[in-house]
Amino acid sequence: MKESGLAWTAMSVDDATGTLRDIRNDITNFTFATPRGVQDVTGIDKSAIERLLLLADMSTNWNGVFNDGSNASHDVFKSVPSTSVAREFSLTVSGQTLGTTPQAMLILTDYALTRAQTGELTWTVPGALANGVVPTWTSA
Numbered sequence: 001m002k003e004s005g006l007a008w009t010a011m012s013v014d015d016a017t018g019t020l021r022d023i024r025n026d027i028t029n030f031t032f033a034t035p036r037g038v039q040d041v042t043g044i045d046k047s048a049i050e051r052l053l054l055l056a057d058m059s060t061n062w063n064g065v066f067n068d069g070s071n072a073s074h075d076v077f078k079s080v081p082s083t084s085v086a087r088e089f090s091l092t093v094s095g096q097t098l099g100t101t102p103q104a105m106l107i108l109t110d111y112a113l114t115r116a117q118t119g120e121l122t123w124t125v126p127g128a129l130a131n132g133v134v135p136t137w138t139s140a
Contacts (some may be wrong), residue, residue: 010092
């Protein structure tokens with residue numbers, strides 16, 4: 001059934017202590033990708049490309065509004081520049097969840113804050129797969 005991307009039921013990320021925090025209210029938009037590598041194995045006997053699927057990967061980019069309340073997005077991301085911990089995450093929409101056990105973990109590589117000319121204070125946090133666990137969608 002076709003659906004919109006409205007009303008996510010989970011968008012949680014570990015803080016530096018390993019506690020999963022629901023920060024849906026602070027996230028305004030995001031992207032994530034779960035690509036697979038490919039290897040060209042085309043022999044000279046072929047007239048079209050022949051490929052093999054390789055390793056799975058994941059990347060994400062979360063964007064949101066600055067919120068320094070307890071257990072909100074700033075609490076979750078403020079340690080990104082000073083710690084090297086892989087983060088658990090959970091994305092759920094329409095009963096479909098990405099980020100379940102065994103848990104694919106992300107390395108968060110930046111916590112960039114932007115103060116726009118009009119006064120908005122927003123952040124961007126990119127992440128990449130950390131632990132070699134294939135990101136897998138599951139149904140609730």
